[in-house]
Amino acid sequence: MSKISEHxxxxxxxxxxxxxxxxxxxxxxxxxxxxxxxxxxNNANLSPIPFYASLFDxxxxxxxxxxxxxxxxxxxxxxxxxxxxDSGIDPKEKKxxxxxxSTKGNISLLETEENNPAxxxxxxxPASAKLVAEYFGFQxxxxxxxxxxxxxxxxxxxxxxxxxxxxxxxxxxxGADVISKFIVSGFQSFQALSPAVCRPFDKSRDxxxxxxxxxxxxLSTQKKFEGSIKVxxxxxxxxxxxxxxxxxxxxxxxxAVKQAMSDAGLAxxxxxxxxxHGTATVYNDEMEASALALSGLQSVPLNSLKGYYGHTLGAAxxxxxxxxxxxxxxxxxxPTLGFAENGVTSxxxxxxxPLQIDAxxxxxxxxxxxxxxxxxxxxx
Amino acid sequence: MATNKYLSSTCTIAKNAVNKNGITLFKNxxxxxxxxxxxxxxxxxxxxxxxxxMDNLGKLGWLxxxxxxxxxxxxxxxxxxxxxxxxxxxxxxxxxxxxxxDTISDIPxxxxxxxxxxxxxxxxxxxxxxxxxxxxxFIQEKFDAAFIAQQVNYLLDNDILQACICGWADVLxxxxxxxxxxxxxxxxxQALLFSPENIDSIFNTI
Numbered sequence: 121m122s123k124i125s126e127h128x129x130x131x132x133x134x135x136x137x138x139x140x141x142x143x144x145x146x147x148x149x150x151x152x153x154x155x156x157x158x159x160x161x162n163n164a165n166l167s168p169i170p171f172y173a174s175l176f177d178x179x180x181x182x183x184x185x186x187x188x189x190x191x192x193x194x195x196x197x198x199x200x201x202x203x204x205x206d207s208g209i210d211p212k213e214k215k216x217x218x219x220x221x222s223t224k225g226n227i228s229l230l231e232t233e234e235n236n237p238a239x240x241x242x243x244x245x246p247a248s249a250k251l252v253a254e255y256f257g258f259q260x261x262x263x264x265x266x267x268x269x270x271x272x273x274x275x276x277x278x279x280x281x282x283x284x285x286x287x288x289x290x291x292x293x294x295g296a297d298v299i300s301k302f303i304v305s306g307f308q309s310f311q312a313l314s315p316a317v318c319r320p321f322d323k324s325r326d327x328x329x330x331x332x333x334x335x336x337x338x339l340s341t342q343k344k345f346e347g348s349i350k351v352x353x354x355x356x357x358x359x360x361x362x363x364x365x366x367x368x369x370x371x372x373x374x375x376a377v378k379q380a381m382s383d384a385g386l387a388x389x390x391x392x393x394x395x396x397h398g399t400a401t402v403y404n405d406e407m408e409a410s411a412l413a414l415s416g417l418q419s420v421p422l423n424s425l426k427g428y429y430g431h432t433l434g435a436a437x438x439x440x441x442x443x444x445x446x447x448x449x450x451x452x453x454x455p456t457l458g459f460a461e462n463g464v465t466s467x468x469x470x471x472x473x474p475l476q477i478d479a480x481x482x483x484x485x486x487x488x489x490x491x492x493x494x495x496x497x498x499x500x
Numbered sequence: 501m502a503t504n505k506y507l508s509s510t511c512t513i514a515k516n517a518v519n520k521n522g523i524t525l526f527k528n529x530x531x532x533x534x535x536x537x538x539x540x541x542x543x544x545x546x547x548x549x550x551x552x553x554m555d556n557l558g559k560l561g562w563l564x565x566x567x568x569x570x571x572x573x574x575x576x577x578x579x580x581x582x583x584x585x586x587x588x589x590x591x592x593x594x595x596x597x598x599x600x601x602d603t604i605s606d607i608p609x610x611x612x613x614x615x616x617x618x619x620x621x622x623x624x625x626x627x628x629x630x631x632x633x634x635x636x637x638f639i640q641e642k643f644d645a646a647f648i649a650q651q652v653n654y655l656l657d658n659d660i661l662q663a664c665i666c667g668w669a670d671v672l673x674x675x676x677x678x679x680x681x682x683x684x685x686x687x688x689x690q691a692l693l694f695s696p697e698n699i700d701s702i703f704n705t706i
Contacts, residue, residue, distance in 0.1 A: 306613035490623030
């Protein structure tokens with residue numbers, strides 16, 4: 121048995137709550153069957169024109185009694201509650217902290233409630249964090265991360281570092297975003313939405329799909345979890361180039377990838393798979409392919425899960441990491457839905473059919489508005 | 501390795517005044533936030549056309565960083581990857597979210613939508629200064645000196661960064677406040693120690 125450093129960060133439990141299922145297992149089964157949550161929606165409350173997205177059913181219930189909680193908070197609570205079952209982690213314990221990741225939180229309340237100072241306080245994310253923390257009895261001040269599309273990956277990195285520093289023993293990381301007219305109209309104004317199911321890295325890709333979802337990952341340094349999958353390293357970078365356009369070179373993401381490998385003490389040869397951001401916008405996928413080439417990872421198999429989930433914003437990094445954690449457990453990589461022909465200038469090895477693989481480490485990447493990039497390495 | 505870190509400079513913009521290192525550099529009482537921020541830009545003779553298209557959070561954070569770093573930062577001591585930004589606030593980008601929401605019923609504006617994320621102000625500061633290192637935006641009910649110190653200490657102690665701009669930048673309507681700290685490992689003449697107590701006290705002075 122290898123020697124365990126006291127700072128090893130173990131993945132204890134997880135949950136994915138999405139239109140595809142309420143647990144990680146349910147979600148992974150759907151992915152294995154090639155089921156996508158992305159459908160055409162014709163809902164005037166969200167968009168004046170039909171659009172493709174992965175959304176919860178309008179009548180979906182997430183909690184037995186959701187009274188007093190918004191949809192955003194219900195998603196977080198339901199996801200955390202499932203992850204905690206049989207996890208051996210007590211949220212009321214003093215060495216446990218909650219991290220919440222979201223890009224827009226309760227912003228949809230602007231569409232249904234009257235705008236006044238009380239509503240503005242209700243929208244402020246600390247209000248949601250307080251309600252969720254009280255529901256479970258978390259003792260420490262919760263940490264809220266809102267850093268565009270890298271929020272989910274950043275929250276895993278932040279949790280890992282808090283544990284490595286010995287600040288806490290357990291971290292419960294939950295992310296969620298609700299798709300509202302606010303968000304749909306914004307992406308439409310950028311002409312970023314695909315008129316069909318998105319096609320990551322494909323020649324005919326024409327934009328992204330939005331998606332709703334929540335996810336939770338519980339991390340711990342407790343010795344009793346020895347032998348579990350570990351979060352090994354991570355890094356965040358900024359392009360310092362443009363607030364809404366990805367860098368043309370991919371240098372920023374490449375920097376995050378290289379730093380994450382160095383943080384984990386791993387080399388290119390140790391990375392068995394890449395869980396890409398792969399939003400299926402022309403510029404993101406092109407930038408990402410360049411970044412992977414700059415990092416020496418161009419021949420490593422890669423997938424994007426956006427064709428199944430759409431872009432779930434603050435939950436994306438968590439959902440996509442958890443799918444890969446499941447892949448490590450089942451030795452099965454999920455193919456990239458929507459990809460047929462390579463449409464990026466750099467070489468990429470896009471996984472197009474279920475891949476049986478005895479993988480040890482994967483790297484999850486993400487990039488977003490504000491020039492932000494993040495990479496985290498998780499492995500056995 | 502944990503070593504001492506120092507506050508090479510500090511800057512607060514709040515209550516219609518600009519204060520750097522404890523000295524009030526500019527005041528413009530009686531103006532609303534938009535006019536005040538523009539007057540700060542003009543007073544310091546900044547020349548950065550991108551300023552005009554930023555939302556108020558972007559303008560506030562950018563101006564505070566600009567004044568924080570002015571004359572006090574030897575950026576060429578560092579690689580771009582060695583300098584980072586850690587910011588916090590309580591209202592995220594709600595000030596601009598409300599403005600964007602007003603455009604939806606007419607024609608949704610992409611140039612307003614892009615500012616509906618709090619970390620865009622970090623992007624603006626990074627673009628201006630070519631900072632490419634670690635960054636993060638945290639939402640907190642109020643200024644949490646201990647949390648900021650913990651985060652920044654981790655980044656500097658582990659040599660992930662060598663210098664970090666950190667602090668608070670919050671705007672909602674006419675309420676605004678930004679306090680930023682430049683944290684470095686080297687001690688300038690009168691630099692205070694970077695500690696939760698010191699940054700809390702500086703934050704609460706104004």
